[in-house]
Amino acid sequence: MADAYVAYAADDAEWVGVLTKRLRAHGVSALGDRHHLLPGSVVVHEVEDAIRSASTGLVVFSPAAMAQAWLRQEYAALFQASADRDLRLVPVLLGNAGPPPFAATRLPMDFRQLPAEGAAFEDRVALLARIIRGEQPPDELLRKVEDVQDDLSVVRSGPVRPLTGPAEPSVVICHAHADLEYVRGLGRRLADAGLPVWTAGRLTWGDDWVWAIRRQLASAVAVVVVMSPEAQAAQDVSRDILEGQRLGRPFFPVLLRGERHYLLASSWYFDARGGALPGPAELRQLQRLLKRSGGGLRNEHPVFTPVPRPGYRAAVRPPVDASLATLHALLAAGEVEQADVLTTALLLQEAGRHEYGFIRPMGEDAERALPDGFLDAVDTVWASLLPSGERGGLHGFRAQTRRARPEGRGHRAFAALAVAYGWTDAPHAPSPRYETFVRAAACAPEDYPAFFPTLRSPQNEARKDWHDQWSLTVRAIHQRLADWPGAEHHTEDHDDTGT
Template sequence: MSFGPAGFFLSYTQADAAYVKRLTEHLEASALPVWLDAKLRWGARVPGEIRDRLATAPGIIVIMSPASERSEWVEREILEGQRHGRPFLPVLLRGHRHFLLAATSFFDARDGRLPGEQEIGELRALLDSDAPRPGPVTRPVPVVPVATAPTEVSLRKLRHTLEEGQLAHADILTTSLLLEAGQRLDRGWLRRSDAGRLPVGLLADIDTAWAKFSQGQQGFAMQLARHPGPPEGAPPGRHRDFLALALTVGWKGLRGEVSPPYSELVAADDFPPGFFPTMRNPQLERFGSWHDKWTDTVMTVHTRLRNSGVRGS
């Protein structure tokens, strides 16, 4: 990479440019480096430099508004940042929370306010440390609905992302689709009691999309073919069941060690059959309990698949 020190990546749309200008000036006055597309160098490779900035940013500040919710660029920047495991710092300017950031706490700027001393301190802590972002903030956070789209629109996005070969992006979109169906977007993981909320038709549509663009090598049907049920003597849907699946599809090594961060998990050039979808939510990795929540999510989906007889098409 040929650019200078990484700054906080600011993801936004031009409709919110007035607030973004104020925010940028405010953060830079506090000695916090900020990078946004207005700072692109003359002759820079636009998609390439944006990807590089997202991969190395100490944090990604997303301005949430109705306009940014509709923006394909903002969505892609969120997906790329999640792929690399970067901390997210959403700012709610107007409207609802972005569905891809539903499980991440946000700064409420609906009255036009700028981050205060506490938020500036949190940004400095991120800038000064490579450690994961701390857990949820202790200050009260208002309850704000999550912006969602009709299922067919979300499925169309999934198919388009798969067609482009963006497997990690498609993986994160798949997880969001499942969480939305289970009414758990704001929690970021599924409980076993949520299995009945997952529509069989949706699971079949997701499986068909993955199978089509991977020549049948990825998707739920392949996972079920390779791991149709728990090992002998193991309770279905529990830890040993998950571990056997994770070993079979390549989420874990032969010793069953804890999986690496999401950015490393999906960094391979070639994936074993059934590796995707992982149903893993990168937003949860800042919490110590993320692995248990991942296990519950995967086993909730697989319990529904086994009981419904979904086999793809």
């Protein structure tokens, strides 16, 4: 049985021969597929059988391979089979080829700028051999190929595999690449306190990054976000925060440099400026969360040094254009729930209420800080989710105002809107946690017109008065929309539930 199976185009046979020879020098046996991959042949099952007998599959993407439609189809079938069986399948990039869409969520091993000889090539082959053997690569070798860390935004596109079961409950650390050294020290401090720790550094080439990170977030004891200017600018950090908020995970923000992340503006945070690490009080907080999740400490006698309490730091204000671009990208990728959470955060930020987590309907919050142009831009993005003719889309502020506008004040006005927009079946029915509340509409938004945006803030749901805060925000926004140009009210035909 071979350790690795290599799928490649005939034009790349010479290069693959060098690769397999060097892998054998590192104690890894590799089987090529040249006797299988012939145009016109039905070979998928043969190749699947060959890969099934190996521990790892290597799929070489090159200009020659990408020029052959039948080979691209073959590769796509292999990646689908790999996802179904959780088999490690590593994209290998050669020449000037990039990963195709079906491989976008797998981190590739990049040989594109390397001649098939020399120290750099040998380092990459040695790393690949350790991955095939299931070994953790040494830090000094990883540092020579750290370019992959900067490509995480690339592998965020494309459909996401369904989660296949809970991961081990861990403290998940989300961070920008620039903060890696601090994160290593933070991880050691948490581990010394007996806490299980998970970071993206636990992943390697061939892993499905999107699937693995989401699986960890779904089972996270807490989500530690290391906040810095680089983290603020990193789309992957923002998406991980949105995913954790969507799932209702507890957050433990750590301010390393700069200002607080705008998505965590209303959350407590630990002040780590100057490189401080969490002390006894903070570690006990995480240990309580671990115990609540059913997990146990790995070290019953932790040792740590006290650190000072944080001072106040304002949250950074992201550029509006960049925020709207992120919102559009989320909806284009089908990330409806994350887009909904982001919309609420953007409205709170624009109204200057991000540190409170809600907007007051009786004050000047919405009137003063939510200009028509901003509301129109947000509505336009949501309307693009499901366009429906001349009057706009099935979702967005205009779609909602066409169905109902607030009448009167107080909870009765909110309850009427909640029924009209499909958020509840009855005015006084209890509302479930965000993840349950939004699931059906996010999966089939065409069946729930005017459901989005919900204006809910999942991170507030740990508060006893979260429902009152949601009601205040909804009434504030929709009272602001009462005189909004272009949002003429039309009575539409819909049932009592608004669905």
